[in-house]
Amino acid sequence: MAIQRVILTDSRKEDVFYEEAIKTLRTNMQFSGVETKSIVLTSCYPNEGKSDVAFQLAVEIGKMGKRVLIIDADIRKSSYIKRYQIKQKTNGLSQYLSGQVALEEIIYSTNYRNLEIIFSGPYAPNPSELLEQGRFGRLIEETRKVYDYILIDTPPIISMSDAAIAAKQCDGAILVIESEAVSRRDAMKAKEQLTKSGCKILGAVLNKVDMKKEKYYSKYNSYYYGKSKQE
Ligand SMILES: Nc1ncnc2c1ncn2[C@@H]1O[C@H](COP(=O)(O)OP(=O)(O)OP(=O)(O)O)[C@@H](O)[C@H]1O
Ligand SMILES: [Mg+2]
Numbered sequence: 001m002a003i004q005r006v007i008l009t010d011s012r013k014e015d016v017f018y019e020e021a022i023k024t025l026r027t028n029m030q031f032s033g034v035e036t037k038s039i040v041l042t043s044c045y046p047n048e049g050k051s052d053v054a055f056q057l058a059v060e061i062g063k064m065g066k067r068v069l070i071i072d073a074d075i076r077k078s079s080y081i082k083r084y085q086i087k088q089k090t091n092g093l094s095q096y097l098s099g100q101v102a103l104e105e106i107i108y109s110t111n112y113r114n115l116e117i118i119f120s121g122p123y124a125p126n127p128s129e130l131l132e133q134g135r136f137g138r139l140i141e142e143t144r145k146v147y148d149y150i151l152i153d154t155p156p157i158i159s160m161s162d163a164a165i166a167a168k169q170c171d172g173a174i175l176v177i178e179s180e181a182v183s184r185r186d187a188m189k190a191k192e193q194l195t196k197s198g199c200k201i202l203g204a205v206l207n208k209v210d211m212k213k214e215k216y217y218s219k220y221n222s223y224y225y226g227k228s229k230q231e
Contacts, residue, residue, distance in 0.1 A: 002109040008084035038150040038170040042163035048178040049207040054153040062114035066148035075127035078120035092121020097130040167199035
């Protein structure tokens with residue numbers, strides 16, 4: 001669907017445990033069914049690792065031969081442009097949602113196999129309203145026809161409604177939880193908000209696990225992915 005191209009430079013240090021865990025997440029995701037295509041990634045708080053998990057997961061899905069689109073729907077705080085060192089001027093989601101540009105103008109092909117990307121675009125004062133209007137739903141509808149997976153990176157769900165609004169229009173959600181940083185109460189609150197949006201919770205990722213404490217011979221972080229209990 002893309003007519004423009006960007007080169008993404010990932011300066012993340014190699015981490016075999018992280019990569020293995022992302023592959024496990026990818027494998028588990030495949031069991032959620034062919035109709036589960038549009039998937040929101042969110043968390044309770046800022047900085048738990050949503051954007052990173054979303055991107056690395058998208059890369060792994062692409063490697064498997066599936067077409068994947070990653071959407072940065074964090075209009076309040078875009079991370080991908082800076083993190084992946086994009087120098088050129090790009091159009092993004094906020095411009096499409098506000099009717100300034102067409103859908104084709106915000107989709108970029110990348111130097112990663114089968115991976116296309118939509119950046120968040122310039123800051124807009126009313127992201128929730130923009131996501132609620134028809135254009136976001138139409139974007140998901142149109143892209144579902146083309147991609148095997150659409151991963152949507154969103155802001156934290158507890159303090160802002162953006163993630164729940166996006167989830168309402170998607171097939172599934174993955175909750176990223178930073179190890180030892182999230183209270184049970186807040187994790188349950190996030191889960192409730194997702195459930196209320198009518199979105200299927202596919203599971204949770206326990207991120208930034210201290211592997212030393214876990215008695216592994218490693219100082220690296222890893223992830224665990226499991227089906228969340230439907231309480
Ligand atoms: N598994 C990990 N181990 C160690 N650090 C990590 C891990 N995952 C992410 N980080 C670091 O944590 C920080 C936050 O990551 P990221 O931007 O992906 O989080 P986020 O949840 O998207 O944040 P925000 O809420 O601000 O959008 C980054 O500096 C990133 O490098
Ligand atoms: Mg983020």
